[in-house]
Each structure stands twice: as structure tokens, then as C-alpha cells.
Amino acid sequence: MGRTSTARERLLDAACALMLSRGYGTIGVAEICARAEVKKGSFYHFFESKQALTVEAVNAHWAAQRPAWTAALSAPDTAGEDRLRRLFEDQAAAQHAAKAEHGFVNGCLFGNLALELSGRDEVIQARLAEIFDEQIDLVHAALPDHGRDTARAVLAQLEGMVLFAKLAGDPGLLDNLWDRTAPLLAR
Amino acid sequence: MGRTSTARERLLDAACALMLSRGYGTIGVAEICARAEVKKGSFYHFFESKQALTVEAVNAHWAAQRPAWTAALSAPDTAGEDRLRRLFEDQAAAQHAAKAEHGFVNGCLFGNLALELSGRDEVIQARLAEIFDEQIDLVHAALPDHGRDTARAVLAQLEGMVLFAKLAGDPGLLDNLWDRTAPLLAR
Numbered sequence: 463m464g465r466t467s468t469a470r471e472r473l474l475d476a477a478c479a480l481m482l483s484r485g486y487g488t489i490g491v492a493e494i495c496a497r498a499e500v501k502k503g504s505f506y507h508f509f510e511s512k513q514a515l516t517v518e519a520v521n522a523h524w525a526a527q528r529p530a531w532t533a534a535l536s537a538p539d540t541a542g543e544d545r546l547r548r549l550f551e552d553q554a555a556a557q558h559a560a561k562a563e564h565g566f567v568n569g570c571l572f573g574n575l576a577l578e579l580s581g582r583d584e585v586i587q588a589r590l591a592e593i594f595d596e597q598i599d600l601v602h603a604a605l606p607d608h609g610r611d612t613a614r615a616v617l618a619q620l621e622g623m624v625l626f627a628k629l630a631g632d633p634g635l636l637d638n639l640w641d642r643t644a645p646l647l648a649r
Numbered sequence: 650m651g652r653t654s655t656a657r658e659r660l661l662d663a664a665c666a667l668m669l670s671r672g673y674g675t676i677g678v679a680e681i682c683a684r685a686e687v688k689k690g691s692f693y694h695f696f697e698s699k700q701a702l703t704v705e706a707v708n709a710h711w712a713a714q715r716p717a718w719t720a721a722l723s724a725p726d727t728a729g730e731d732r733l734r735r736l737f738e739d740q741a742a743a744q745h746a747a748k749a750e751h752g753f754v755n756g757c758l759f760g761n762l763a764l765e766l767s768g769r770d771e772v773i774q775a776r777l778a779e780i781f782d783e784q785i786d787l788v789h790a791a792l793p794d795h796g797r798d799t800a801r802a803v804l805a806q807l808e809g810m811v812l813f814a815k816l817a818g819d820p821g822l823l824d825n826l827w828d829r830t831a832p833l834l835a836r
Contacts, residue, residue, distance in 0.1 A: 486674070487765075567767070569764055577761045578765050579672075580816050581815070582671055618813060623802070623809075625763055629774060631768070635801075
């Protein structure tokens with residue numbers, strides 16, 4: 463029983479790690495199973511397809527990240543801008559940590575999959591859109607004097623700069639990112 | 650002779666179209682050849698690998714786009730902000746056209762490949778980084794009173810919003826994008 467639930471979690475962890483480093487298209491069920499040390503025959507006991515596993519891996523990744531987002535964006539006695547500064551600092555720190563551990567910048571799993579799979583896989587695309595909508599809502603709640611478009615623009619700046627950091631292999635591009643993003647709140 | 654040079658061009662066009670719609674990982678040489686109506690045996694006469702073809706396809710795509718960038722960003726008797734407005738309007742129009750023609754938002758070929766291949770393919774990654782550096786230089790030249798970091802932030806805003814437009818399947822998210830990006834020039 464414990465073994466069973468561990469296998470499911472290992473499959474999710476393996477899928478998440480592989481997709482962060484290599485995207486979706488070139489990763490197969492066999493490789494995910496090998497990394498998770500789960501027999502391929504057992505895979506379909508837990509997930510009906512690679513697509514189904516991916517949705518669950520995305521859900522697990524967001525479930526793991528969301529508490530840090532809500533903590534940063536609802537810190538008491540903190541102005542909206544400072545909450546966003548903390549969120550952006552957290553994001554930069556995560557990319558620095560990935561670089562230190564793996565030697566490259568992972569980028570954002572949701573952004574990576576969004577560009578790879580939009581127009582190709584409606585199920586995963588829809589789930590990613592929901593997660594970004596939730597992120598926009600969280601940012602918007604920290605910026606009550608601004609419209610939702612501004613919250614989306616703030617996250618677009620984060621996603622765009624994470625793209626450049628991943629391409630350059632340089633998480634330093636995310637340092638002080640909030641100072642360069644804050645002017646978006648001006649209008 | 651004419652036939653030969655047409656085949657190379659058809660391979661580049663096919664690779665570009667397939668990669669815009671489906672990314673890099675799941676596309677093989679056989680599929681590119683089939684779409685280009687070129688025999689697979691001929692492929693290696695023109696390109697030594699899918700990687701080599703991709704670099705050339707990326708180069709051809711940027712060679713086709715660059716004139717519009719330079720036209721927008723060096724329009725005479727036009728202020729820097731208005732030049733950038735035109736560039737952003739061009740980008741939005743291209744995504745609207747893709748949606749009208751194919752039913753989905755292509756996004757940016759360079760951004761799509763950057764997130765899919767960074768950390769996986771150093772050759773393509775390096776070429777994409779050069780193209781983005783050139784784009785940043787073009788934007789920077791239109792904003793002589795600003796630092797290069799500001800030019801990068803402007804392009805990050807474009808890439809981030811193109812990501813959201815692709816994910817939502819809605820090029821309308823790019824309408825009036827310059828008005829929401831211009832505040833980045835404030836500081």
C-alpha cells in the first residue's frame with residue numbers, strides 16, 4: 463500500500479524533473495518509468511496516458527508552488543509592491559538553485575509546456591491556462607488598485623525574463639527584476 | 650539546378666511551418682521531407698542533420714522578419730515610442746493572421762524553441778540567443794535614452810504576452826500591448 467502510493471509519487475516526480483529539463487515531446491513513458499524505478503506495466507495502473515500523467519504532474523507542481531505564492535502575495539503589513547518584490551525574488555532564487563544543482567536554468571514548467579503544447583494538446587493547454595489564471599488572480603489580489611490586465615502584464619514580464627534567463631543560461635538576469643517590472647504599475 | 654535550390658527552400662519552409670505548430674521534439678526528418686515533397690535521401694544532400702536544418706530554418710525565419718523590424722524601428726521622423734508601437738502592432742497582426750489562417754496562435758518561433766531546447770541543444774540555443782541579442786540591439790537603438798536592460802524588458806513583455814496569447818488561443822491579448830508596455834520606459 464505504502465509502496466503503491468510511493469510509486470505514483472515517484473512517477474509524478476520523475477515526469478516533472480524530465481519535463482523541466484527536456485520538455486514534453488521527446489520524453490516517453492518508458493523513460494519516466496525508468497527514472498521513477500517503476501515497472502512500465504504498473505504505469506497504467508496509475509495513469510491512463512502520458513497526457514493524464516502530465517496533467518497530474520502539473521497539478522502537483524502547482525500544489526507545491528502555490529503556498530509560496532500565497533505566502534509572498536498575502537504577507538501581512540506589507541504593501542502590494544513589496545509582496546510582488548518578494549514573489550519575484552523567490553522566482554529568481556528558484557532559478558539560481560536550479561542552475562547550481564543541475565547546471566542550467568529550468569525556466570517555468572508551466573511556461574515551457576504552454577509554448578510547446580498549445581495548439582497541440584487541448585487538455586494540458588486548458589489546465590495550464592487555469593493555473594496562469596489563478597496566478598493572475600493572486601497577483602491581482604495583491605494589487606487592488608489595478609486592473610487584471612496589469613496583473614497579467616506583471617506575470618508576462620516574469621515569464622518573458624525567465625525565457626531570456628533560460629536561453630542565456632543565466633539566472634542573474636532575474637536579479638532585481640521587480641525594480642524593472644514595477645513601472646508597469648504606473649498607469 | 651532550379652529544382653535543387655527549390656527543394657532546399659521547401660525543406661526550410663516545411664521545417665519552419667511544422668516547428669511553429671508543433672515544436673521541435675516530435676518532428677522528424679521523414680515528416681519534414683514528406684511535407685516538403687522531397688525524398689528523404691535528398692535531405693542529407695542539403696543538411697547534415699535535423700539540428701543543422703533547424704539552425705538554417707531559424708536563420709531564414711529571422712532573415713524574413715528582420716526587414717519589418719528594421720522598418721518599424723527606424724521609421725524616419727518618428728519618436729522611439731511610436732516606432733515600438735508599430736513593431737508591437739506588427740507582431741499582434743502576425744498572430745491574428747496565423748489564427749485566421751490556421752486556427753491557432755503560433756507564438757514566436759524563437760521563443761518557442763528557446764523554451765523547448767535551452768539546456769538540450771547548445772547549437773540551436775546559441776543561435777537563438779544571438780537573434781534575441783540582435784532584437785534587443787534593434788529596440789535599444791530606437792530608445793537611445795534608455796539602457797539595454799530596458800530594451801530587454803520591452804522584448805520580455807512581448808514574449809510573455811505572446812506566451813499568454815498562444816496559451817489562450819487569443820491574439821486579442823496582444824491588442825494595445827504597447828500601451829501596457831510603455832510604462833517600462835518610465836524609469
